[in-house]
Amino acid sequence: MVLVLVEHRQGEIRDITFEMLTKAAELADETDSKVSAVLLTDDADGFIDELKPWADEILLHEDPKYEFFNSDVYEQALVDIIADKTPDLIMIGHSAQGMELAPSLASETDIPLVTSVIDMWWEDGELVSERQIYGGKVNSEVRYNKKDPYMVTVQAASFEAEEAPNLDGSIIEIDPSIDDSKVFKKFLEYVEPEAGEVDITASEILISIGRGIGEEDNLDIIEELAEAVGGDISGSRPVIDNGWLPDDRQVGQSGKTVTPKLYLAIGISGASQHIIGMKGSETIVAINKDPDAPIFEVADYGIVDDLFDIVPKLTETIKEEYQ
Ligand SMILES: Cc1cc2nc3c(=O)[nH]c(=O)nc-3n(C[C@H](O)[C@H](O)[C@H](O)COP(=O)(O)OP(=O)(O)OC[C@H]3O[C@@H](n4cnc5c(N)ncnc54)[C@H](O)[C@@H]3O)c2cc1C
Known part of the structure; x- marks a missing residue:
């Protein structure tokens, strides 16, 4: 049994x-x-x-x-x-x-x-x-x-x-x-986390960024892409640790487990602690300049290139085609 x-x-x-x-x-x-x-x-x-x-x-x-x-x-x-x-x-x-x-x-x-x-x-x-x-x-x-x-x-x-x-x-x-x-323990109360404006566990499209984004100011291009595809923004742990995104946007072992229809991993290497939180996504697309980045092992589609070249082009194309 x-x-x-x-x-x-x-x-x-x-x-x-x-x-x-x-x-x-x-x-x-x-x-x-x-x-x-x-x-x-x-x-x-x-x-x-x-x-x-x-x-x-x-x-x-x-x-x-x-x-x-x-x-x-x-x-x-x-x-x-x-x-x-x-x-x-x-x-x-x-x-x-x-x-x-x-x-x-x-x-x-x-x-x-x-x-x-x-x-x-x-x-x-x-x-x-x-x-x-x-x-x-x-x-x-x-x-x-x-x-x-x-x-x-x-x-x-x-x-x-x-x-x-x-x-x-x-x-x-x-x-x-x-x-x-x-019985030596006693339940006192549930302390709910403060509701963030976005619940990434319920998002259908997640644009997820990693350390490859470099600095907070570069988030502009990600926000534009997220807006064009109607997605929410999440991130890997370094992005959260650096304070570029709020805590409740972290995907992974010590963050949240997400299962969107589309997970776009941008500048994320694909450490196991990250993968465990997003591998259940329906379709995974990765953009990374390193062809050996482990994220490509779980990605359905991969783009090996500089995200700063690809992301603006992607946004532009989506806007032209779908808006
Ligand atoms: C106990 C424990 C729990 C953890 N929990 C989590 C967790 O919940 N979530 C999590 O994410 N991590 C977690 N981590 C950390 C994890 O091990 C990794 O360190 C982290 O996921 C790496 O984040 P990253 O991929 O953004 O950064 P990096 O590993 O630094 O990867 C950055 C990537 O960006 C690419 N890149 C750089 N510049 C560009 C560019 N211009 N264009 C395209 N690509 C570029 C690089 O090739 C690289 O692959 C945990 C670690 C431990 C020990």
Whole structure:
């Protein structure tokens, strides 16, 4: 059994859940096993229909204790569930919630944990996980000392969750024990980030700039292009660190994950920490003067040239053709 912890927040199942369930279905298929989604919530109503096509079974514990995520409560529930169900593999999102929960759960259950996993597969019946090291410059394959079971936290956007595998999961109500005297944390409140004028996660066209833009004053040509194509502007981390764009426009591992119809990467080298945030875009076009820039490995179309030559010409052509 591959057990996936359903991550939800403020009434919405997070994308990472479906990404994990997609991979879980593949891994379970290869070992003739099944996918179990663990749903811990105070109100399952809205979630069940959404989850059913993605899992063979939904292990449901509905309890007011889950109104807000609390890793102490989740950990106790999962310790019980793991002991009872003896899964082969436990998958948890490498999110703020998962990072808080998984290490302590692994220690409590004595299960080997590999964090921030971007891929995994069975090899001779044993799990191998791939994760990035040295700030994403090298990928490492990790084998475990013991099997039965394994635990991983999964990096967002590592797996595509395009179509549900139509599994029609059965609902199994469970009742793990939770001892209130062992709950040491208390949820206080959600602190929402101030709403920026643009939500790049909802943009259909993103004109994304990198360090190659040189300086803030050069943003003019990008703004003109964005206006011509009706897109929003985002950027790589150095652009944000330099204060050329606001924080909420950063794409990547420590920024946002975006999935626009068109992602135009201008003067961005394509570091793995950037790629992880934009590789789910429908069409990727890159402009970079370095033909060996890694961004071209994920781009559908590439222009090897100086952005200061190309961008104004592109804007002009778009204006002539489409306006
Ligand atoms: C823990 C961690 C988290 C990180 N999180 C993120 C993140 O969320 N998002 C992110 O983006 N990065 C992140 N980074 C940083 C990341 O490793 C890279 O340093 C960063 O993405 C590089 O940004 P860049 O491509 O804009 O700059 P560079 O790597 O400097 O690339 C600039 C590119 O512009 C090209 N160029 C220069 N001049 C021109 C020109 N005139 N015309 C055309 N092309 C030109 C160059 O050929 C080069 O490829 C993170 C790093 C760490 C360690």
